[in-house]
Amino acid sequence: MIFFLKDILRCRVLTSGIYETIFSVERVRFHMFDVGGQREERRKWIQCFNDVTAIIFVTACSGFNLVLIEDEKQNQLRESLDLFKNIWNNRWLKTISVILFLNKQDLLAEKIKAGRRLEEYFAEFEHYVVSHAELEKSESNEDPEVTRAKYFIRDEFLRISTAGGNNRHSCYPHFTCAVDTENIRRVFNDCRDIIQRMHLRQYELL
Numbered sequence: 001m002i003f004f005l006k007d008i009l010r011c012r013v014l015t016s017g018i019y020e021t022i023f024s025v026e027r028v029r030f031h032m033f034d035v036g037g038q039r040e041e042r043r044k045w046i047q048c049f050n051d052v053t054a055i056i057f058v059t060a061c062s063g064f065n066l067v068l069i070e071d072e073k074q075n076q077l078r079e080s081l082d083l084f085k086n087i088w089n090n091r092w093l094k095t096i097s098v099i100l101f102l103n104k105q106d107l108l109a110e111k112i113k114a115g116r117r118l119e120e121y122f123a124e125f126e127h128y129v130v131s132h133a134e135l136e137k138s139e140s141n142e143d144p145e146v147t148r149a150k151y152f153i154r155d156e157f158l159r160i161s162t163a164g165g166n167n168r169h170s171c172y173p174h175f176t177c178a179v180d181t182e183n184i185r186r187v188f189n190d191c192r193d194i195i196q197r198m199h200l201r202q203y204e205l206l
Contacts, residue, residue, distance in 0.1 A: 028192045032056075049092060053199050056099045056191070057084055058176075061153050062107035064121050075121060077153070085160045093169070097198055098161070099191055100173040102154055106180070109146045118149050128152045150175055 019034040033052075049055075063076030071079075084100075087093060112118070119126040130138075130151045138147045154173050161171035172194050174187045 025188050025192045028196065030192075030195075049096070052096060054097050054099055054195050055087065055093070056101060057087065058101040058103050059084070059153075059157070060104045060107075061102050061150065062104040062111060064108075064118055064149075064153070065111065065116055077121070081156055081160065084157055088160055088171075089164065095168050097169040097194075098171050099194060100154075100157055100171055101176045101187070102150065102157075102173060103176045103178055105150060105175050106177045108149060108153075109143065112146045112149050113143055118152065122152070122156075125149070125152050128155075 021030075021032045021034060023030050023032070059080040060076065063080065066076045068074045068076060068079055084098075088098065125148070128148060128151075130148055134151055135147065154175070157173065158171060172190075174190065176187055177183050
């Protein structure tokens with residue numbers, strides 16, 4: 001059997017426990033801890049938060065019409081928003097900035113184009129309007145409804161990060177597609193710069 005890169009990229013393994021990974025991007029060394037997102041895994045996180053420069057929060061935007069495996073009454077995206085809010089408002093993390101990966105943009109686009117209605121799960125979406133500035137940044141060939149959907153989800157997270165008026169940490173959102181290697185390369189180059197600035201600020205060198 002022959003496996004291609006796209007096959008490997010689409011493999012999914014449930015994260016249980018804490019996995020430590022060290023890698024480099026453009027000569028900058030990343031020391032990353034991957035933690036499970038399921039409810040029963042979250043109690044293990046606290047030991048990872050000591051002396052971290054940033055938190056990378058990954059959410060599956062395509063989960064807007066799905067429910068949790070462990071709780072069939074809870075919408076996946078709402079659960080992700082609730083978790084983000086808990087992390088953002090955690091008193092021990094008030095100075096730790098969050099890099100937000102709005103992942104599975106390809107699957108989100110497929111669902112919206114197939115007629116899945118985001119407003120059936122998030123009523124606020126019905127009257128949501130993308131700002132002119134954001135429209136100018138969007139790809140010219142992108143479906144307008146896909147553009148609305150992805151920016152609506154982004155703004156739901158940003159609304160949480162700006163609600164408290166705390167300027168000691170920031171949220172840096174990125175639209176990502178984990179199976180698009182070029183997209184991930186660009187995003188991690190951006191993350192490298194962000195994390196370097198955070199590190200300097202953390203030690204009052206910036």
